[in-house]
Amino acid sequence: MKKFTIQHTMKKYFKEKASLTVFCAILSAFTLIAYNIPAFRFAANDLNGGFEAVVIISSLVVIMLALNYFVYYLILWLGRTVGKCIVALSFIFNSIALYFINTFDVSIDDSMMGNVFNTQWSEASGFFSLGWVMYVLLLGILPSIYVIARKVNYGSVKRMGANIGGTLALTLAVIAANIPNWTFINRNQGPLGSLVLPWSYTVNSFRYHSAVRRMNRPEILLPDAVFTTGSKDVCILVIGESARRDHFSLYGYERETNPLLKQDNVTTLAATSAGTYTILGVKAILSHTPTDDPMEILPNYLYRSGAEVIWRTSNWGEPPVHIDKYLKVSDLKQRYPEADERYDGILHEGLAEEIKASDKQKILVVLHTSTSHGPVYDNLYPEEFRRFTPVCTTAELSKADLGELVNAYDNTILYTDFLLHSVIGELQSLPEDWRRCMIYVSDHGESLGENGIYMHGVSMSMAPKEQYEIPFIVWMSEGAARVKEIKEAGQFNVFHSVMDFLGARSDIYDENMNIFE
Numbered sequence: 001m002k003k004f005t006i007q008h009t010m011k012k013y014f015k016e017k018a019s020l021t022v023f024c025a026i027l028s029a030f031t032l033i034a035y036n037i038p039a040f041r042f043a044a045n046d047l048n049g050g051f052e053a054v055v056i057i058s059s060l061v062v063i064m065l066a067l068n069y070f071v072y073y074l075i076l077w078l079g080r081t082v083g084k085c086i087v088a089l090s091f092i093f094n095s096i097a098l099y100f101i102n103t104f105d106v107s108i109d110d111s112m113m114g115n116v117f118n119t120q121w122s123e124a125s126g127f128f129s130l131g132w133v134m135y136v137l138l139l140g141i142l143p144s145i146y147v148i149a150r151k152v153n154y155g156s157v158k159r160m161g162a163n164i165g166g167t168l169a170l171t172l173a174v175i176a177a178n179i180p181n182w183t184f185i186n187r188n189q190g191p192l193g194s195l196v197l198p199w200s201y202t203v204n205s206f207r208y209h210s211a212v213r214r215m216n217r218p219e220i221l222l223p224d225a226v227f228t229t230g231s232k233d234v235c236i237l238v239i240g241e242s243a244r245r246d247h248f249s250l251y252g253y254e255r256e257t258n259p260l261l262k263q264d265n266v267t268t269l270a271a272t273s274a275g276t277y278t279i280l281g282v283k284a285i286l287s288h289t290p291t292d293d294p295m296e297i298l299p300n301y302l303y304r305s306g307a308e309v310i311w312r313t314s315n316w317g318e319p320p321v322h323i324d325k326y327l328k329v330s331d332l333k334q335r336y337p338e339a340d341e342r343y344d345g346i347l348h349e350g351l352a353e354e355i356k357a358s359d360k361q362k363i364l365v366v367l368h369t370s371t372s373h374g375p376v377y378d379n380l381y382p383e384e385f386r387r388f389t390p391v392c393t394t395a396e397l398s399k400a401d402l403g404e405l406v407n408a409y410d411n412t413i414l415y416t417d418f419l420l421h422s423v424i425g426e427l428q429s430l431p432e433d434w435r436r437c438m439i440y441v442s443d444h445g446e447s448l449g450e451n452g453i454y455m456h457g458v459s460m461s462m463a464p465k466e467q468y469e470i471p472f473i474v475w476m477s478e479g480a481a482r483v484k485e486i487k488e489a490g491q492f493n494v495f496h497s498v499m500d501f502l503g504a505r506s507d508i509y510d511e512n513m514n515i516f517e
Ligand SMILES: [Zn+2]
Pocket: 241, 242, 277, 278, 279, 443, 444
């Protein structure tokens, strides 16, 4: 009898039309409760209680409720069935994103969306489990069925105008009232924004695609270059990831993080990066001058001029590379099945042989690494490099013990030390009469909790020095070259220095930007 009553009530419920106001209020509240607990947990952890915490968190609740209501109302009123499908689809994406946030502590930022769009199905399938199925079923598909099945009375244009006008005004008023709390928002916009669903993946997908679109504009070719020397020259350019200068013992760090490089007779320059995130830093390393235009980048330029250019990468974010030897980790894994694809060591697999196999006189190898990329530094080096312990293994950096965080980060520098030492070893294994050099430059630095700031990406005008003071390390084979008496350098030095080392000249070559004598 009771079962009949429930069925009867359900039938009646789905037959009746809900007003769009009630329907959107339900969807907005559901979005807040079902998908945004991690965002509030993050805010609560960062604020550590008190009156300020209550004000900021309640403001966030009101803003999120009002903003979601506003968007649902607009999409459903304009789109009707199409609108329902969009909302249902966003619920399914939310459930997947929430699974990744809760299970792997990932932040859904633009670089994460870059990973999503660049990951092959075969790589991604390792992440899916029974837990994933449950998330998608209970928090994705089930609420989606509700959205599609519920009948809705959409109401008049006038009512739509009043509703969205009202919620928009409320959102703006709460934002305006929170201007005194700007420091909290500014400090946390990155990590917090990456947890707010569905906005994190929506906004960051747009950011990623607009960055890619900008990068994919047709390249403006530089004036033709000629090689003016006949020697056999090999340059390996290693692009570091999130490596900060003051954690290299070569630059005076009290901890021994460069036990191998210190025996290698390298030259160190104090450098600053052009930006605090990967796309900007890598572009500066590969460009001849600061510009917003899509000027031809170093590997494309030298390749077009007749040099051998090899690019191996475990990272992303560089402008389009137009060469034939562009190898991602998946390509290297296919070629060297024994290699461990979890770490940057795979970028070195068979490298000396590949260089020797080239019949070109001028060779540039670019290794675009990812070793010090947060938040979980401990995932980025093999076991034997876990030498500074205990290490932090969480991605929730605000909860991390600072000492453990620094330990894990320093282990990545220790692994980088090993990798750069290996590059030098590979260069040393090449014939004695070849001129050889290695240039290592990081894309940007990294914050490790100084003033409560973590990772990187703070705009350059406000960025702390930890995020732009980078290492610039050079090794040259006996008699190949000498570094000028300069103490400071920048990422734009790389282009001209590599050109000079390989004996290339053209109208854009600038001797003042060359680090070699
Ligand atoms: Zn980076």
